[in-house]
Amino acid sequence: MKTARNTTAKTAVLEIFGKSKIALSHTEIYKQIEDVCDRVTVYRILDRLVNDDIVHKIVDLDGTVKYAKCHHHAQRVHIHNHAHFSCEKCLEITCLENVKPSYIMPHNYKVNNINFTLSGLCPNCLNSNI
Amino acid sequence: MKTARNTTAKTAVLEIFGKSKIALSHTEIYKQIEDVCDRVTVYRILDRLVNDDIVHKIVDLDGTVKYAKCHHHAQRVHIHNHAHFSCEKCLEITCLENVKPSYIMPHNYKVNNINFTLSGLCPNCLNSNI
DNA sequence: AACTAATTGCAACATTGTTGCGATATTATT
């Protein structure tokens, strides 16, 4: 089995996630640590973090890919089926950990995963719009 | 105002959509008509079709962008807030026109649009899996 | 300190999408 290592680059990425309340793109992360490591390294670190369930990957309505830290509740198995909100104005993506959609599927489909993304105006931009 | 024209390329693209029950990517469409027109032309036609509400754009869980013909019900204004199903095996995306999620949002968010994509096994692949 | 394997940097490549501009083709007009 593989034993993950704590490298400078990985620590730097995790620190960024720790500080951010919103989801970040590869580019946004890389910009903050371009003197620490290579562009490719950031891609690889993100891949590993997603694989290790430390970070989850979110695809925006536009197709923009972002990443956010997972919030593990207790020791339970972590499921990513919560909703995400994508603000049309500031372009920030926020996890709505408590919003879970209910829906009725046709027969004969086996649902393994869901992606529920809402877009519009976040509380911040809604206020500044008045 | 602009008056849309019926060009050979546009007709070819529309014909492909007519025949397909699933959502198609730019690449999939272009492969079928690469002797008819340029790659860029396909991009532009898709853009226009989306703008004219003839086709809608779907972003997969992976970030794959696909397009599918809109089904207009009566003369009503067309809304794209239906669900999409993305099969993990055959990678096909199907519109679930009748699946609409219900959910409760926190206050202070203004929701303009939603994207609800489910992934798993489609009826076809579910059967062939037994 | 030496060893092993995870991780990195670099260079090169692939895919997807965009833009500018002169040429072409469609539609409406005469």
Place this chain on the structure above:
DNA sequence: AATAATATCGCAACAATGTTGCAATTAGTT
């Protein structure tokens, strides 16, 4: 049917994002 106006196209060039191979480096272990 010929003409005019302009929507659309082809091409070339570029940009952004992501991937891969491989040799060099480095973290964690013995």
